[in-house]
Amino acid sequence: MxxxxxxxxxxxxxxxxxxxxxxxxxxxxxxxxxxxxxxxxxxxxxxxxxxxxxxxxxxxxxxxxxxxxxxxxxxxxxxxxxxxxxxxxxxxxxxxxxxxxxxxxxxxxxxxxxxxxxxxxxxxxxxxxxxxxxxxxxxxxxxxxxxxxxxxxxxxxxxxxxxxxxxxxxxxxxxxxxxxLRKPILAFAANRLQSALLRESVHLVREGVVSLEELDQVVTHSIGLRWATVGPFLAFHLGGGTGGLRKWLTTLGAGLEQGWELLGRPPMDDATIQSLIEQAEAAYGGASYEELVRTRDTKQTAVLKALAEAERTV
Missing domain, CATH: 3.40.50.720 (NAD(P)-binding Rossmann-like Domain)
Structure with missing residues (x-):
């Protein structure tokens, strides 16, 4: 200590x-x-x-x-x-x-x-x-x-x-x-990343592509799992195969800006807010705050322990 x-x-x-x-x-x-x-x-x-x-x-x-x-x-x-x-x-x-x-x-x-x-x-x-x-x-x-x-x-x-x-x-x-952080920026780095993902999450739920609970499953069973071990840049560096990020950006990633234009800008109006609240309460309202915290922290500490063990073996 x-x-x-x-x-x-x-x-x-x-x-x-x-x-x-x-x-x-x-x-x-x-x-x-x-x-x-x-x-x-x-x-x-x-x-x-x-x-x-x-x-x-x-x-x-x-x-x-x-x-x-x-x-x-x-x-x-x-x-x-x-x-x-x-x-x-x-x-x-x-x-x-x-x-x-x-x-x-x-x-x-x-x-x-x-x-x-x-x-x-x-x-x-x-x-x-x-x-x-x-x-x-x-x-x-x-x-x-x-x-x-x-x-x-x-x-x-x-x-x-x-x-x-x-x-x-x-x-x-x-x-x-x-x-x-090398220079101050509003909301810093992690929350800006979180906000960008939340904006698109709200858009997808608002448009009826997935429910709120399904959106959480999409994240925890894909990019959430990936990001527990590699960050966005290393993920796509690996996505380029032996050519790395150089290859990915010039092939699969060549249309990034066009894809960004398709991302949603959902209005946080009363109807959207009420829909999100109702879906969250339907999905998670059956458990108390303390129960949800224990479940969250049990899973997060398990991930950290597993990662620490993996670091010792690689």
């Missing part, structure tokens, strides 16, 4: 992402301080840890030890005062985050690493009201963060290169795979 027992991480917010981080950090031996204004935060965290603990990475700390390294501090200044790392998970509201980081910056110790789980905002914008935002870095996870390894690391113009390096080292120390 890389000496993490001596480090304190303050997690701001006990929503979906914050809860996943809390579980992961405790699993890696960190001392975790939770800052939340919700009176029921201890109960929410306790229930989440019970749900998430079975799916933490192999070698994680015994969940029986979590309580001795977990504390709650509703006062923001006291919560961050002596923290080594602060991980913010507030709603995607720029003004709210600016106010938070202004207060964090005034209270945190010099040298602390400040991370935001934002999926859309730039560090410079979030730190605009700070005296010095050089230690503020985006560390955007892919849900659920206690299972999915990716973290997109995004710097601003005012971000210190040392802070970026430390962010990468921190995420690696808790078993994540950080990817540093």
């Amino acid at each position: 890389s000496g993490n027992e001596q480090r304190t991480v303050t997690v701001i917010g006990a929503g979906t992402i914050g809860l996943g981080w809390i579980a992961l950090f405790l699993g890696h031996g960190l001392r975790v301080r939770v800052n939340s204004r919700r009176a029921e935060a201890p109960k929410i965290v306790e229930e989440a840890l019970e749900l998430f603990a079975p799916f933490l990475p192999e070698g994680s700390a015994d969940p029986a030890t979590f309580a001795e390294r977990l504390e709650f501090e509703p006062d923001l200044a006291r919560a961050v005062a002596d923290a080594d790392v602060v991980v913010e998970n507030a709603p995607e509201n720029l003004e709210l985050k600016q106010e938070l980081f202004e207060r964090i910056g005034a209270a945190v110790r010099p040298g602390a690493l400040l991370l935001s789980s934002t999926s859309t905002l730039n560090p410079d914008a979030m730190g605009a009201r700070m005296a010095d935002s050089g230690r503020l870095v985006v560390g955007h996870p892919f849900n659920p963060p206690h299972v999915v390894p990716l973290v997109e690391v995004v710097a601003g113009e005012r971000t210190s290169p040392d802070a970026v390096r430390e962010a990468v080292e921190f995420f690696e120390s808790v078993g994540r795979v950080p990817v540093v």
Whole structure:
């Protein structure tokens, strides 16, 4: 656990992402301080840890030890005062985050690493009201963060290169795979890819080509399985046979732009939204949120274990 027992991480917010981080950090031996204004935060965290603990990475700390390294501090200044790392998970509201980081910056110790789980905002914008935002870095996870390894690391113009390096080292120390974006872009990389696939998924369901449940089956039994082992570019590099991507782009892929023109641009009107909701509830409404999470995380951790084993044998 890389000496993490001596480090304190303050997690701001006990929503979906914050809860996943809390579980992961405790699993890696960190001392975790939770800052939340919700009176029921201890109960929410306790229930989440019970749900998430079975799916933490192999070698994680015994969940029986979590309580001795977990504390709650509703006062923001006291919560961050002596923290080594602060991980913010507030709603995607720029003004709210600016106010938070202004207060964090005034209270945190010099040298602390400040991370935001934002999926859309730039560090410079979030730190605009700070005296010095050089230690503020985006560390955007892919849900659920206690299972999915990716973290997109995004710097601003005012971000210190040392802070970026430390962010990468921190995420690696808790078993994540950080990817540093070379320049900031709205919604970053992973969510842009997800959004592109979702747009065409909505189009296909809206046009009656497949149902919502069938669309999910199409993905999990084809490109989802493929992408668990190779990315889009390597997939098509292999699709070109011995000629690689060079051959594929000049033969099968020669009509890419024409194919892109055929992709749908579905309107997200009331009828479309209602249809998607009804189909989702018909397909998945028979199970509780907790049951669906357990099923998802059981399958995802099984895939990760299998991939790790495969890496050891290739």
